[in-house]
Amino acid sequence: MSFDLDTLRAAVARHGRVARVVVMGTEGSVPRETGAAMLVWDGGQSGTIGGGTLELEAARRARLGAGITRVPLGPGIGQCCGGAVRLLTEHYDAAALDALLVEVGYVARPLPGVTGPAPLTLRRTLAGLRGGTGPVAPGEIDGWMIEPLFQPARALWLYGAGHVGRAIAAVMAPLPDWRVTWIDSATGRFPDDVVPGVEPLIAANPADVVRHAPDDAHHLIVTYSHALDLELCHQVLSRRFGWAGLIGSATKWARFRSRLGALGHPAEHVARITCPIGDPGLGKHPQAIALGVAVQLVQMAQTRQEARSA
Structure with a gap:
């Protein structure tokens, strides 16, 4: 600690x-x-x-x-x-x-x-x-x-302050070694009392801030707009990143794969985005999605740490 x-x-x-x-x-x-x-x-x-x-x-x-x-x-x-x-x-x-x-x-x-x-x-x-x-x-x-001195080792850039985004922010903020940057388009989209340990970032177009993320950042896309989701995926794939996840169904992801391919992204690069996120077996309640995502991120981080230590 x-x-x-x-x-x-x-x-x-x-x-x-x-x-x-x-x-x-x-x-x-x-x-x-x-x-x-x-x-x-x-x-x-x-x-x-x-x-x-x-x-x-x-x-x-x-x-x-x-x-x-x-x-x-x-x-x-x-x-x-x-x-x-x-x-x-x-x-x-x-x-x-x-x-x-x-x-x-x-x-x-x-x-x-x-x-x-x-x-x-x-x-x-x-x-x-x-x-x-x-x-x-x-x-x-x-x-x-x-x-x-506490220095978070992992950066999570969370796009979208709706119900799912709020649930994910609340679950991830207390976890050690994570720094959460929470992005949306207006102050009013965030709750009045943002969870301690989370840094809100307001951008008229959230896709514009992707380039400012660390090269090893984890990007989690849970906005209200499919068009914005697609643009965020496009911007993430256009730069270096550690991991990316997108909220959505298998049908949504099939459409996104096609559209991202049309934007010039090779299939093997597109496959680096995880969709659906979390554990679909837990259900679609925002807190259930957040729990599944948190487990996914923590397990992935532990696996990578074990691999580096081996």
């Missing part, structure tokens, strides 16, 4: 003062790993450190103050896990965000009650990272906490 600075900044901007609770150490069987974190504010929270009762108690304590707490899960709060966790709770506002030490893809800051400059051991660790050593696991270095 890693320090999601962008999400924390967005939460502070929205709620003013936010507590971040991170698992800074574990012993034995526990719900989540070191580095798992959640944000807590008056009236709400996001993220998870797992464990049900553990999370409820951690959120309650987070609203009271900062500090480090060791929680034995069995004797302490009656959970079936036999281990224990050390939780670090920190409170953030705009000034606290500015005080963070952010270097070479890591975030470091003093633990509650610790004052003074960064210790020599931490400075040496950061110097080593600048020299190419690493990675460094989340943890404590002489009174300072260090965590890798």
